[in-house]
Amino acid sequence: MKHIIKINKGTLNNLEKKGCGECQTSCQSACKTSCTVGNQKCENK
């Protein structure tokens, strides 16, 4: 494509085998006050 460069293909709407609940709780990482879940890593191996 000339006008649009894909940085990543979104896969959020694929819910197969998701929701294991093993990823880090966001407030335990560094923030303790403001919540951002998008910067956590998926731990569903």
Added chain:
Amino acid sequence: MIHKYKLNDKFILLDINSGGVFKIDEITYDILDHYPEKDRNTVTKLLQSKYKVLDIGQSIDEIDTLISSDELFSEQESITYDFKNNTSIKAMCLHVSHDCNIRCKYCFASQGNFQGEKLLMDEETGKAAIDFLIYNSIGRRNLEIDFFGGEPLLNFALIKKLVNYARDKEVQHNKNFRFTITTNALLLNDENIEYINDNMDNVVLSIDGRKETNDNMRYTINNQGTYDIIIDNLKNLVNKRGDKDYYLRGTFTKFNLDFSNDVLHLADCGFDKISVEPVVAKPDMDYALCKEDLPKLFDEYEKLSIQYLKRKKDNPFNFFHFNIDLDHGPCLYKRVSGCGAGNDYIAITPLGDIYPCHQFVGDEKFKLGSLETGIINKDIKDQFYKANLVEKTKCTDCWAKYYCGGGCLANAYNTNLDILSPDEVGCELEKKRLECAIMIQTEQ
């Protein structure tokens, strides 16, 4: 839903429902003001004075290709908040000390005691908390404990006992404990640094940035700023920490709206993992951030993101809120459920009382129960269970919802007395941080 923005002379396009990220040119950016709501011919007529008709056509063709492959304007996945494993506890903020050896103007813990007596947790309560976590974490393997306060190093002997206790239990129960300690660094010495670096998976070290910024908000009981006392302690710990995680964690307030200088100061001191965040405060406090501060703060985030990129090659550092993993980030369930306070995340006081998170500790109406009774205030638990993107109407049409997760519930309560109603200033700052974080990703 899409979101597009210009930052650092780059045009960036997000597909919200899929999480797709694209770098686009200015023609495409302008076309998307009109297309696909208006048809191809209408859009061409609107823009042909600015761009070549051929280029407009090519760009629309590319947009159509992405729409047809469900990568742009993708469908919203139907999701309810009846998430798998959502109510099984996995993370605990363990308040081993409701006492503190410093005073911070913005302290949500009322100078360490959380509106109560100065207390240190005893061994029996600490062990009961770990047992509670194990027995209420059905279906979870990775369990997190943050030793918190007040100042947790005031109860360091207990921390060592509890780490040993948890390690003994984890094999038996097929759990994996991850420990964090959050400390103001005043009591750090060679001995406890060695222990912390050996046993804590993460360390959160409190410092606000430049000496004048830090000392204006953080000082000892004798009114001495903490910067000169802690800076060498912090360097000592970090120098010995190797590759293990840590964050220098600061707070910015109305008094240091130029907070990018605080972040860069910490980077210049040699620290490479930094988190400096907006204060959570009731709006009537003199240090609270308000709407009028937003243009300045937006500018600061943008300046910081550009500096961040410049340093990436020769002198890189990691700014917590610019971290974003576009390919391996959390799934939609996690993003919809948000911080998990009161459900998969709880806080335990020195007396064994249970609260939804550390920010609500001391406010009796949010008390969920105790280690003796278990969680008995089902009404509060249910309110927090429902505090997710499905129920937060203010989040429904927000482009940032799947990156943010709905924001800090304590921040919402402080501002709007409603955990379902996010704080507007916090939302705007979050959106700007995300725009910067994603822009940085497009440059790597």
